[in-house]
Amino acid sequence: WKVRVQACEVLGKSRNPKALGILEKYVNDPRWEVQFAVAKALVDLGDVSAVGHFKKLLNGDDAEEKANSASALGPVGSKDDFPALRQALKDADGRVRLQAAKGVIQIRRREPESK
Numbered sequence: 001w002k003v004r005v006q007a008c009e010v011l012g013k014s015r016n017p018k019a020l021g022i023l024e025k026y027v028n029d030p031r032w033e034v035q036f037a038v039a040k041a042l043v044d045l046g047d048v049s050a051v052g053h054f055k056k057l058l059n060g061d062d063a064e065e066k067a068n069s070a071s072a073l074g075p076v077g078s079k080d081d082f083p084a085l086r087q088a089l090k091d092a093d094g095r096v097r098l099q100a101a102k103g104v105i106q107i108r109r110r111e112p113e114s115k
Contacts, residue, residue, distance in 0.1 A: 001031040010032065012041025020045060032057060032065040043076045051077055054082045064091035070099035074106030081107065
């Protein structure tokens with residue numbers, strides 16, 4: 001699985017649109033680490049639909065998975081992702097709560113409330 005993660009990272013950094021087809025094959029990989037790497041690579045390639053993958057991973061059982069996903073939503077998410085991040089703020093694990101709070105702050109800074 002570590003090789004798949006590294007491959008996803010390289011594909012994301014390549015900025016090559018042909019990488020989308022390769023990455024999509026691994027969206028449902030059994031390892032959350034690979035799913036996370038795929039979603040991040042898709043975002044790097046400009047595919048904003050990958051945000052949905054981060055939100056899906058936020059509902060997992062693994063605290064590290066949820067914390068990483070909450071962290072990833074900050075730079076690429078929108079106000080539409082607040083419900084998922086609010087739920088993560090209630091998580092039993094402090095790492096998840098911290099990353100969810102950071103994500104909310106990052107989104108609010110990018111998308112200030114309209115008055």
